[in-house]
Amino acid sequence: MPLTPDCCGGVGQDTSRESAPCPLCRKKGRHVENTTVRHLLRKEMEEKAGQEDYYLCMDEKCDIAYYNDRTGTTFRKKDIIVPLWFKEDADPRYACYCSRITQEEVIRAVREQKITDMNAIRKYYDPEAASQCKIKNPAGRCCSPVFGETIKKAKGFKEH
Ligand SMILES: [Zn+2]
Incomplete structure (x- = not known):
């Protein structure tokens, strides 16, 4: 597999300290x-x-x-200006916040265009794609994990 590379220049790793519980749901963020x-x-x-x-x-x-x-x-x-992909009512549900590619679009690229590589999908929708996860992804991290999951999910659907 080619690059997943510098998509966000190293903010992929977890830099988090101790987390505090959310004041509403009490779960750790x-x-x-x-x-x-x-x-x-x-x-x-x-x-x-x-x-x-x-x-x-x-x-x-x-x-x-x-x-x-x-x-x-x-x-x-x-x-906030974008829906959080993991919230139940997220609409649209982005797989990539940098290029504003929705999970639906990823699934379509996999099933209809037979593109299964993350970077190829990114290029297909956004030829000028530039990774700015640090300021575009709500978690401040690379979009790749969610993107990858979506591709996997789309491949699964193909079997039907
Ligand atoms: Zn909460």
Whole structure:
């Protein structure tokens, strides 16, 4: 398999510290840097973000997107500009936030165009594709894991 390479220049690894529980669902979130959060907040919310890092609530039913346990600042799903792919009502559900490729589009590329390589799919929809996961992906990480899962899922469907 060719590159998955520098898609995001090394922010793929988990840099998280201790996580705090989400104030709403009480589940532990994922550490996300302030830069990422700021890029994804609605304009009018930016000021509220301060300089602190946040946690991303990964619970699919919870309405909280980001929270900071120390400042008590929370942002709801409606406060950010993209749907979170893992929330139950995400629409559209992106596989790649950098190129804004939805999971549906990935599935279509696999089934109809027979393209099963992540980078080829990215190029198919977005020839100019540039990876900016750090500021485009809500987790501040590479889109590849979700993208890969979607391809796998699409291949599975083909059997029917
Ligand atoms: Zn939550």
